[in-house]
Amino acid sequence: MVRQSCQWGVVVGALLAAQSILAAGIDGHVVDGDDAPLAGALITLIRADALYSETVYSDNKGRFHLDTALEGKLTLRARAPRFADAQQTVDLKTKRSANATFAMRRLTSPNELSDGLTGSAQFKRLKFKSETQREDFQNDCLSCHQIGNERTRKAAPKEYWQATVERMLGYVGSNNPETLAEYVELLSKAFDGKPYIVEQSTDVAPEMLRAKITEWKLPGALIAHDGEVNPKDGRFYLVDGDAVFITDPVANRTETVPVPAMGVPLGGNFPAMGLPIPIGMNQSRHGMHSLQYGPDGRFYITSALGGTITSFDPASREFKDYSVGGGALWPHTLRFDRKGRAWYTLAVSNHVSMIDPATGGPHTAHTTSPVPFLAIDPDGDRPLRSGGALCDVGPTVLQLLGLERPSEMTGMDLRERKAAAVRA
């Protein structure tokens, strides 16, 4: 009994401690230039190393409360549509709580208002001649990045758009001169450097007032895809370039695990295949794209540039490469089936492939689409028949060489029948 009450004491003590941690934080309010409350402003508290932040919204009275376990000198930033960004320093070292007021400056100049619009609002400047053209443009351009943000809406002469659109269409393997000319026209007309004045609605939804956004910035990462949680340690795992990022959402720290070269050269398998290294990736070997947690407790990663599947064991920190082989380019997205095999797509070479971690071997599925077969025989008088299969290639080559088809071969000569040329 005594022992039990002792235990209660410990639990209550822990609860009180937790409450005092939760009570710490920042209270404040946000007002506009006329001292009227500003609802829906984003208030972000940023740790000194800028790798971690917490955000809440101001309520209908312009008030906000941000619970935090962060300490020390921190940056507090306020943002609201049609207002200039504001920031101040708060010190949570001594009192563990603080008050902050933001008096936001309303934007008035047309240029500032235009620059404050979202990229998607700026996208509306593009005047498509038809719905089909809009759809084509969205497929051609928006699959990689936004059009309308600061970098992609520069006012520039037609020569700039000509060179840029040609390069961009090249990334997706398109060289249609008509499309190129149309897009150059569209873009150079839309982004003329003049301010774009439209009213963009920004309603404050009730859910926003209860929301808290926590962000962990991955040090040095550029485009990290598809985070996965490791059920064994509760950490987030992401990959980018030649590194695995492991984020601990309790300690709020990210560990960067560099991936060894494992014999993969800079630029991955692109130089060996006589292909240019994709833009911005010449310092990378693996160009890791996405990952999936496997049934064996390892992560399986599509190494897009290196053309391999890489496994990573979070316990031993060991990496292992599985070659994809063939002309396979850009392993992209991977999923496990019920038998524990990893199926993945290859974006550039347009394949579906599989590895079985149990055997370690790659398996490339046969396509059901037609595959060209060419036989060049200067003396030939028998055209190729239709409806061939892969098993027909061996018998055809043997018979072209004048050799008998062994009975174990089930295929048939791909040339059209001539009396007695093919044994049934």
Ligand code: HEC
């Ligand atoms: C395959 C991915 C991909 C597609 C599709 C794509 N882009 Fe890009 N875009 C990039 C990359 C990567 C960059 C940065 C490197 C560069 O400028 O080449 C970029 C940069 C840009 C830039 C900024 C260039 C500069 O001067 O800084 C513009 C503008 C742009 N793209 C427009 C477009 C348009 C218009 C389309 C459709 C025709 C398009 N993009 C399609 C990947 C893509």
